[in-house]
């Protein structure tokens with residue numbers, strides 16, 4: 525058996541091992557890893573629903589691709605009063621742009637939903653050092669003390685993340701019991717392809733004839749949000765050149781954000797949304813951070 529066939533077999537076993545009675549909540553971002561997990565869920569024959577969270581800064585190509593996936597549910601983020609959340613109103617509300625250190629948009633726009641369900645994600649160690657440190661086959665977030673006590677009680681082989689989450693790397697009985705006990709009250713994620721490499725992902729998609737998001741054919745290595753700060757200034761500027769309407773929308777949102785900062789009595793040396801934009805993409809020679817800025 526080839527090593528990819530073996531990885532596929534193990535991933536299917538993992539999905540079957542942790543299958544909850546109400547089926548999985550599969551998080552489909554529109555990227556290649558989420559294509560793999562949705563195909564694997566079908567191959568495993570486990571109960572599941574496919575969900576895509578609209579971030580409002582998804583590339584149009586990604587939205588068009590998502591719409592070709594049968595039975596996908598497209599979800600919108602809302603606040604506690606039921607008002608629709610967008611990147612644009614979040615920037616105003618948070619009084620700062622999202623940054624690598626303060627990526628509030630991920631939790632509010634991208635990672636919401638699936639409360640009380642076991643989520644399946646395409647997280648892989650190969651993707652980043654941070655993911656290697658904070659990711660595992662199963663990740664349980666929330667109620668850190670109770671969850672760790674339970675892991676001790678059950679005898680699970682676990683480690684903790686910096687935020688107190690619990691990581692399990694074995695699909696043995698103890699891990700399964702942990703998931704069974706925790707998933708209603710915590711955020712529980714199963715990551716069946718955690719140990720797959722980029723080439724495993726591409727080979728798998730080729731084998732199953734999955735075309736993947738067309739942005740990959742345009743040379744994109746990742747297909748995240750337009751101007752995502754996690755990609756660094758060069759990537760943000762590339763996105764801005766490709767989607768000028770989104771650049772203009774960010775600049776307008778930053779302008780409204782400055783107005784809100786002033787109304788809230790928060791200090792700012794910036795006068796216009798364009799100035800914030802330049803700082804945001806790394807073109808401001810002064811390179812003040814927002815946190816330094818707070819103290820001026």
Ligand code: SF4
Nearest residue numbers: 627629630634749752
């Ligand atoms: S812009 Fe980046 S940090 Fe924000 S939701 Fe999208 S992926 Fe997450």
